[in-house]
Amino acid sequence: MDRTLSAFLDDQNAINSKRVEQIVAICGNGTLSDGSTCSHEFREFLQNIPSKILKKYSEECLDGSLNRNQNSGLILQRKSNGVGSQMGSDCENIY
Numbered sequence: 001m002d003r004t005l006s007a008f009l010d011d012q013n014a015i016n017s018k019r020v021e022q023i024v025a026i027c028g029n030g031t032l033s034d035g036s037t038c039s040h041e042f043r044e045f046l047q048n049i050p051s052k053i054l055k056k057y058s059e060e061c062l063d064g065s066l067n068r069n070q071n072s073g074l075i076l077q078r079k080s081n082g083v084g085s086q087m088g089s090d091c092e093n094i095y
Contacts, residue, residue, distance in 0.1 A: 005023070
């Protein structure tokens with residue numbers, strides 16, 4: 001995982017202060033696509049954050065504020081898989 005992303009995991013205030021699209025922008029080249037470094041890093045990040053942050057990210061995706069972000073649907077998909085993984089489900093990452 002990228003050093004910047006790892007630093008966020010150690011600082012709850014930093015995680016809370018960033019919107020999900022800002023986190024995605026830090027991952028790889030900032031564009032989620034199948035098999036990309038961005039997808040891999042974002043998925044790894046999601047697997048290591050508290051559930052309250054996953055909830056925050058869901059709300060950001062669903063409140064319409066990401067409608068101009070090309071990644072919004074993919075963010076929600078990957079976040080949903082992250083929730084499933086945290087709950088112990090065997091999620092197949094198809095991206």
